Amino acid sequence: xxxxxxxxxxxxxxxxxxxxxxxxxxxxxxxxxxxxxxxxxxxxxxxxxxxxxxxxxxxxxxxxxxxxxxxxxxxxxxxxxxxxxxxxxxxxxxxxxxxxxxxxxxxxxxxxxxxxxxxxxxxxxxxxxxxxxxxxxxxxxxxxxxxxxxxxxxxxxxxxxxxxxxxxxxxxxxxxxxxxxxxxxxxxxxxxxxxxxxxxxxxxxxxxxxxxxxxxxxxxxxxxxxxxxxxxxxxxxxxxxxxxxxxxxxxxxxxxxxxxxxxxxxxxxxxxxxxxxxx
Numbered sequence: 001x002x003x004x005x006x007x008x009x010x011x012x013x014x015x016x017x018x019x020x021x022x023x024x025x026x027x028x029x030x031x032x033x034x035x036x037x038x039x040x041x042x043x044x045x046x047x048x049x050x051x052x053x054x055x056x057x058x059x060x061x062x063x064x065x066x067x068x069x070x071x072x073x074x075x076x077x078x079x080x081x082x083x084x085x086x087x088x089x090x091x092x093x094x095x096x097x098x099x100x101x102x103x104x105x106x107x108x109x110x111x112x113x114x115x116x117x118x119x120x121x122x123x124x125x126x127x128x129x130x131x132x133x134x135x136x137x138x139x140x141x142x143x144x145x146x147x148x149x150x151x152x153x154x155x156x157x158x159x160x161x162x163x164x165x166x167x168x169x170x171x172x173x174x175x176x177x178x179x180x181x182x183x184x185x186x187x188x189x190x191x192x193x194x195x196x197x198x199x200x201x202x203x204x205x206x207x208x209x210x211x212x213x214x215x216x217x218x219x220x221x222x223x224x225x226x227x228x229x230x231x232x233x234x235x236x237x238x239x240x241x242x243x244x245x246x247x248x249x250x251x252x253x254x255x256x257x258x259x260x261x262x263x264x265x266x267x268x269x270x271x272x273x274x275x276x277x278x279x
Contacts, residue, residue: 004071006109006139009268011076013137016174019104021081025064026093027056053087061085091127098134107137129243129271135167138269148175150234154227154241155183157197164242164272165205172213180215180234181205184226191220231267240270 014021064083072079086093098106110125129136153168155161165181172179183198185191195218202216215234219226231239 003067003109005141005144006107007068007071008145009137009139009143010107011072011079012145013105013107014079014081015076017170019079021079022084022097022101022103023064023068023081024084024086024094024097025060026086026088026090027060028087028089057085057087091124094124094128095131098132103134105137106132106134107139109139110141133273135273136271138271140266140268142266143268146237148177148237150178150180150236150238151175152180152182152231152234152236152239154239155181155198155201157183157194157201158242158274160242160272160274164240167272168240168270169209172209177213177237178215178234179213180217180230180236182217182219182227182230184223185218185220186223188220191218194218236267238268238270240272242272242274 010021010023013019061083064085068081068083084097086097094106094108097103106128108125108128125136125138129138148171151168151171153161153165155165168179171177181198181201183194185194198216198218202214205214217230219230227239230236
């Protein structure tokens, strides 16, 4: 189910942004874990293993194209796409592909795992989030695409937020969505300062973009609880943030604070990577 939902988001994003899709499938093959230089490798098995690899590869390729054909609505069949099938570790394969091809966006489905980290992201997603330089769009298991009407961006008033907001305004324009900028002040003594910063950000953005699509909010208290409450309150369709060295993302993956975020969250998350020039 999660793969189908993630694919529907991918198709819609490609449609709205007139983009090409590279649909990637990574699988693990028993022979791929064996090294031909290993003392345990029997040269008599080379032919049979290579033959098996070729057959398995073709099988996985057929599965991928079949999945796309089956779950792509007629209206989206004109979206240009290519297919990538490879063997190995999923996260490493994604990151290698990203480095070689410089994609505009990585779309990943998350899954519910045994550990709390996996319940929120999934180990593969977490590795990609930490190391990818491309924006990453995470689709939770229960998220079902309807339409992106409301986007919430978590801001900490960093310089790199302006770059992220500029990119998000393209989403706002494409989907004709409302755009909410949210900051959570975790210390009462800093709330007034945060409100002043938000007002300056408000004035700046309203001069550059349509004010009707923008909303600004400062909340006080625990970060993750307030974010979750606000997402529910505005009925958000997705949230976004910049992966700063400090801030929301760091706390989100901190094991000591993860239990503050309910596992029932179904809002997709778009993350931007903080650039060196933005620190």
